[in-house]
Amino acid sequence: MSGYYTDEVHGKHEYFDLGNFALTTGYTIPNARLGYKTVGTLNAARDNAVLAPHMFSGTSAFMETYVGEGRPLDPAEHFVILPGQFGGGFSSSPSNTPAPFDRGQFPLVAIADDVIAQHRLVTEHFGISTLRAVIGWSMGGQQTYEWAVRFPEMVPRAAAFAATARNPVHNQIFIDTWTELLTSDPAFRDGFYDDPAEVRLGLQRLAVSFSLMGLSAAFFREELWRGLGFVSSDDFRQGFIRGYFAPMDPNNLLAQGRKWRASDISAHTGGDLAAALGRITAQFFVVPFSEDLFFPPEDCEADCAQIPNGHYRPIETPMGHFGMFGLRPEDPAAVDAVIAEMLAS
Amino acid sequence: MSGYYTDEVHGKHEYFDLGNFALTTGYTIPNARLGYKTVGTLNAARDNAVLAPHMFSGTSAFMETYVGEGRPLDPAEHFVILPGQFGGGFSSSPSNTPAPFDRGQFPLVAIADDVIAQHRLVTEHFGISTLRAVIGWSMGGQQTYEWAVRFPEMVPRAAAFAATARNPVHNQIFIDTWTELLTSDPAFRDGFYDDPAEVRLGLQRLAVSFSLMGLSAAFFREELWRGLGFVSSDDFRQGFIRGYFAPMDPNNLLAQGRKWRASDISAHTGGDLAAALGRITAQFFVVPFSEDLFFPPEDCEADCAQIPNGHYRPIETPMGHFGMFGLRPEDPAAVDAVIAEMLAS
Missing domain, CATH: 3.40.50.1820 (Alpha/Beta hydrolase fold, catalytic domain)
Structure with missing residues (x-):
């Protein structure tokens, strides 16, 4: 929980x-x-x-x-x-x-x-x-x-x-991408972790793919993270994208992802x-x-x-x-x- | 080797x-x-x-x-x-x-x-x-x-x-994505595997991200894999993308990826x-x-x-x-x- x-x-x-x-x-x-x-x-x-x-x-x-x-x-x-x-x-x-x-x-x-x-x-x-x-x-x-x-x-x-x-189909491949990133963490243990915080590496990896696909090449080209108060694209990726997913439950995300995919x-x-x-x-x-x-x-x-x-x-x-x-x-x-x-x- | x-x-x-x-x-x-x-x-x-x-x-x-x-x-x-x-x-x-x-x-x-x-x-x-x-x-x-x-x-x-x-920068995030996918394989062992074939899971995971980014949403929307002799998008992803990367050396890919990124x-x-x-x-x-x-x-x-x-x-x-x-x-x-x-x- x-x-x-x-x-x-x-x-x-x-x-x-x-x-x-x-x-x-x-x-x-x-x-x-x-x-x-x-x-x-x-x-x-x-x-x-x-x-x-x-x-x-x-x-x-x-x-x-x-x-x-x-x-x-x-x-x-x-x-x-x-x-x-x-x-x-x-x-x-x-x-x-x-x-x-x-x-x-x-x-x-x-x-x-x-x-x-x-x-x-x-x-x-x-x-x-x-x-x-x-x-x-x-x-x-x-x-x-x-x-x-x-x-x-x-x-x-x-x-x-x-x-x-x-x-x-292309969107399905995106879901496959973040699913691989999330579940690759050995702490994921096929979903039988005790605390979602144990899967922090998997959640961090997942965040990389949402940085890639969630916004656009133009967002990064135009450095629009500046308008959000970040000092670099890395700062944005860590402070916003990684921070967003960090507290979530991996199994919950996967259950939703399967619905989304199908x-x-x-x-x-x-x-x-x-x-x-x-x-x-x-x-x-x-x-x-x-x-x-x-x-x-x-x-x-x-x-x-x-x-x-x-x-x-x-x-x-x-x-x-x-x-x-x-x-x-x-x-x-x-x-x-x-x-x-x-x-x- | x-x-x-x-x-x-x-x-x-x-x-x-x-x-x-x-x-x-x-x-x-x-x-x-x-x-x-x-x-x-x-x-x-x-x-x-x-x-x-x-x-x-x-x-x-x-x-x-x-x-x-x-x-x-x-x-x-x-x-x-x-x-x-x-x-x-x-x-x-x-x-x-x-x-x-x-x-x-x-x-x-x-x-x-x-x-x-x-x-x-x-x-x-x-x-x-x-x-x-x-x-x-x-x-x-x-x-x-x-x-x-x-x-x-x-x-x-x-x-x-x-x-x-x-x-x-957006392209750098793509490189980060496949780097995470490739190196997440425990067999990668920080690059000190004995045989690249041991890292087959990492190479398979990397292939997912190249399926996502290498072509386009239109390629999959229009089912253009048909023209390449595949019977489904999954068949294409396995036969073409995964097959392409499978024999490669993970460290070689990473050395090239660092050049590409910078x-x-x-x-x-x-x-x-x-x-x-x-x-x-x-x-x-x-x-x-x-x-x-x-x-x-x-x-x-x-x-x-x-x-x-x-x-x-x-x-x-x-x-x-x-x-x-x-x-x-x-x-x-x-x-x-x-x-x-x-x-x-």
Whole structure:
């Protein structure tokens, strides 16, 4: 157990009890739970809920940074549900599930399982029959696609930032890269370490690959780390990227990584991606970041062209995939503009 | 010692004895040697030599694939010198240098040292005072830049394919990535393995990162491995990328990687890159590959703009950095066209 996945670090969480949760992957998580946060108030008509699942390595606290007075996700107007995901550290995860599903033997989970669990939270717990919108970044965007295809009647609007409907092969190779880096640490012990801090070398190695792929060549060419208060690219890599991953649980990251790698909404249609995208009825905003090395704009644009009500809104930024982190003020402003357009659609 | 760095695998090599070679990095390699090959005949005026150094992980046999009857590098017209480099396996390298400079204790070498050694071969052994041209790809391109800045009077023409004058920071992070992957193998033993084949896990891990960065997202999106005879992307990654690196010597790769990482012609001018590029008198052809993740076209274009007689000739290819491998016929044809233009300039 890590002290990282706590309310002290990420703010107060609620938990929805899923019981013995049967995964689409053929396992059952006993006494499963979904962690979540909410901001704002569900109105009497129960029609003002926006669901905002989080990205790989993140928590429900992340998308909360896009909620605020006077912003598109204004809690005075919207009830924002910030659900967790399996492996996220608050929901059922390798770090918090008892044997025989603990640590290195946590079951294989799919993006679909996250969405099915979130659907139960939304319908059973909150009694909501239609969401106002679903939005997410990266793995949160993969979940957004899954929501829009699996439950189209509940999703009139959606925005997927830096995500695709089917994870690109090149992106899978990136996941293979950081997986090799993380698990190469002898202290990883096939996932049966006692304390995640023992795997610090593996987490440091993983951080190298996120420095490589998370931003862009332009970020380093233009020395944009200066604007973040770092004195060198090495200082940035150590202070920001390595520091970000250092407190996390390796098994949690791997459980999420397997979901990310296999993400593919065409599982709904026997591998026919066009058919799966054709099921989306939402006003669906596809929003790549221009220099993204995880989810290239070309892939996002190809998805969008096959969505009946697809709206392609690329955001220019040298921050690459990390455009959502708000590393420069232009980026969250551009994201907010798309959210506003989407909510008004 | 590996059976890989042999004439049986790479064709007949010659060797130039460098004696006790003082490196710019502050070490001396005892009884150093430079391996090389030649194609064609040096004419009586000694003015038809083209120097073609090779890339990271390659040997003198590689650029030989660009030499041929009826091609721009026609051996009937040109005397093509294909020099090795320190760490390349034929020249003085961790794999062939006796203790106390063997294996994990091979000295730090710079691109400048390769070029100084090659200059001695060209002048002392062949009695050449002016080359017709220098051309190279990747680390061979880094050597091309070094030649043009260090010995401008000897280089009237040059072409650097997929290379920059100063290695980009983002590219350094890539080198850090594969270095971590390679050296994470416990069998690496800080470089003091007995047989490179023991480090097969490290070489396999390294291959993952070259699958990620060597080609492009487009290569995998468009399934271009089909044209190479593979049945899946995994088949390609195992058969081509992993197979390519498997027989190599890890210490040799690391010695080359350190040179690659530190490459910077502004070392000639106290860090002033514009001043260093300004010293180039050659008709200098800067040739990026459009999807290159190692040396982005933007960096190449910025270099070219500061070269007095710079000619920017980008080549469009989904093969990324590996555009030089001739994975589709359009690529070597485009490379040949630039070589022809350069030789005629």
